Amino acid sequence: MTKRASDVSVSPPRRRSKYTLAPLVLISANVVLFALFFAWPAVIGLVYSFTNYTGVGAFQFVGLDNYQNLSGDSTFYDALSRTLLYTVLFVPLNFVFSLLIANVLVSRHAKGASVARVFFFIPWLLSPIIVGVLWRWLFGENFGLVNYLIEKLGGSAVPWQSNADLSLMVVVVAASWAWTGFSMLLFIAAIKNVPASYYEAAALDGAGPWRQFISITLPSIAPTSFIVILLNTIHAMKEYPLFASLNNGGPGTSNNLLVQYIYQTGFKSGQIGYASAASFVLMLILMAVAIIQMIVNRRVENR
Numbered sequence: 001m002t003k004r005a006s007d008v009s010v011s012p013p014r015r016r017s018k019y020t021l022a023p024l025v026l027i028s029a030n031v032v033l034f035a036l037f038f039a040w041p042a043v044i045g046l047v048y049s050f051t052n053y054t055g056v057g058a059f060q061f062v063g064l065d066n067y068q069n070l071s072g073d074s075t076f077y078d079a080l081s082r083t084l085l086y087t088v089l090f091v092p093l094n095f096v097f098s099l100l101i102a103n104v105l106v107s108r109h110a111k112g113a114s115v116a117r118v119f120f121f122i123p124w125l126l127s128p129i130i131v132g133v134l135w136r137w138l139f140g141e142n143f144g145l146v147n148y149l150i151e152k153l154g155g156s157a158v159p160w161q162s163n164a165d166l167s168l169m170v171v172v173v174a175a176s177w178a179w180t181g182f183s184m185l186l187f188i189a190a191i192k193n194v195p196a197s198y199y200e201a202a203a204l205d206g207a208g209p210w211r212q213f214i215s216i217t218l219p220s221i222a223p224t225s226f227i228v229i230l231l232n233t234i235h236a237m238k239e240y241p242l243f244a245s246l247n248n249g250g251p252g253t254s255n256n257l258l259v260q261y262i263y264q265t266g267f268k269s270g271q272i273g274y275a276s277a278a279s280f281v282l283m284l285i286l287m288a289v290a291i292i293q294m295i296v297n298r299r300v301e302n303r
Contacts, residue, residue, distance in 0.1 A: 045276045045279055045280065046276070046280060048272055048273050048276040049066055049067070049273060049276035049277040049279070049280050050062065050063060050064070050066070050273070051273040052065075052273050053272045053273040053276075054270045054271065054272060054273075055266075055267075055270050055272045056270075059273065062273070066273055066274050066276070066277035067277050067281075069274065070274070070277055070278060070281065075253075075261065076258075076261060076278060078253075078256070079256050079257055079258045079260070079261035080258055082168070082254075082255055082256065082257055083236075083237060083239075083257045083258040083259075085168070086168060086171070086172065086236055086239065086257060087233055087236040087237055089168075089169075089172045090172050090175050090176060090232065090236045090239075091229060091232045091233055091236060093172060093173070093176045094175070094176040094179050094180060094183055094228075094232055095183065095225070095228060095229060095232070097176055097180045098179075098180045098181075098182075098183030098184040098186075098187055098228070099183075099187050099225075101116075101120055101180065101184050102183075102184045102185075102187035102188045102191060103187070103191065103213065103217065105117060105184075105188060106188055106191045106192060117184070117185070117188070120180055120181045120184055121181035121182075121184070121185065122181065123177055123178045123180070123181055124178060124179060124180075124181035124182045125181075126178065127241075128178070128241035128242040128245065129241055129244075129245045130245075131174055131175075131177075131178045131242060131245075131246075132174070132241070132242050132243075132244070132245025132246035133245055133246075135170060135171075135173075135174040135177075135246055136245070136246050136247075139160040139161070139170045140160070140161070141157065141158075141159060141160050141161040141162060142157075144160065146158070146160070147160070161247055161250060161251060162251050163251070164251055164254035164255060167247050167250060167251060167254075167255055168255050170246065170247070171242060171243055171246055171247065171255070174242060174246060175236070175239065175242055178242070179232065179235070183228045183232065186224050186227065186228055187221065187224060187228070189224070190220070190221035190223075190224035191217060191220075191221060193220075194216065194217060194220040194221070198216045198220070199212055199216060202215065202216060222297075222300060222301070223297070223301070226293065226297040226300075229293065230289075230290060230293050230294075233289055233293070234286055234289070234290070237258070237282065237285065237286055237289070238259055238282075238286075239257060239259065240257060240259040240260055240263065243255065243256075243257060243260060244260070258278070258282055259282070261278065262275045262278045262279050262282070263275075265278065
């Protein structure tokens with residue numbers, strides 16, 4: 001027995017939207033740019049890390065020799081430890097500054113909040129080179145404004161650049177100043193999304209501003225806090241132009257960070273293969289940091 005034509009349900013032909021191609025074109029452009037400027041250089045760098053390439057001429061594959069030599073390189077460990085110290089100092093300082101300013105600017109009692117947001121956001125728009133030059137004028141050991149004022153008040157000039165720890169602290173404060181605006185905007189958006197009814201109920205229960213901040217604001221903006229910490233950590237681990245313009249990693253090489261070590265090894269010493277191996281170690285560290293922070297954030301959200 002054969003089915004009649006009327007019993008067979010025939011789905012109408014799917015009509016292609018006239019806007020279907022637009023997203024594909026936009027995505028294709030991004031994919032091409034990603035492949036050209038990230039994927040392909042990453043593959044080339046990975047290949048170079050297993051060679052003795054010097055930047056010119058041919059190269060030979062040396063296997064894991066670059067990674068083995070890196071594991072015994074004291075200069076590499078010095079740069080890595082200084083990078084971790086800089087990150088540990090910069091991330092909490094920037095977090096506290098930006099959260100404090102954001103909390104003040106969203107207060108009902110804040111005056112001129114719009115102007116203040118622009119004022120705090122301007123440093124983030126500046127090039128790290130410009131930020132370094134500005135802070136060098138402030139904390140230059142022989143010509144800086146801060147030492148000039150200290151000496152005018154009868155004190156002695158502070159070795160802002162010849163002391164390695166003070167030199168690092170100046171960069172930490174300068175970086176926090178420059179990045180506060182970006183983190184502040186993220187926190188302002190997060191705090192504004194906290195329902196006002198939470199604060200009204202807490203106020204009825206007698207909770208003061210500090211208790212409301214600890215018990216309501218901080219837990220409510222936890223996802224944003226995670227993003228701020230993650231972005232600042234990755235940024236700090238890759239910092240280079242601010243150091244180069246402010247003190248060039250000095251005094252000497254005491255404040256050379258990992259990226260500066262990679263740059264000097266690859267482009268000044270002509271050891272592209274060795275520098276590529278160091279770059280991939282840095283990438284693995286960043287990936288490990290990101291994965292750990294994502295796991296911690298997920299566990300906090302599931303509580």
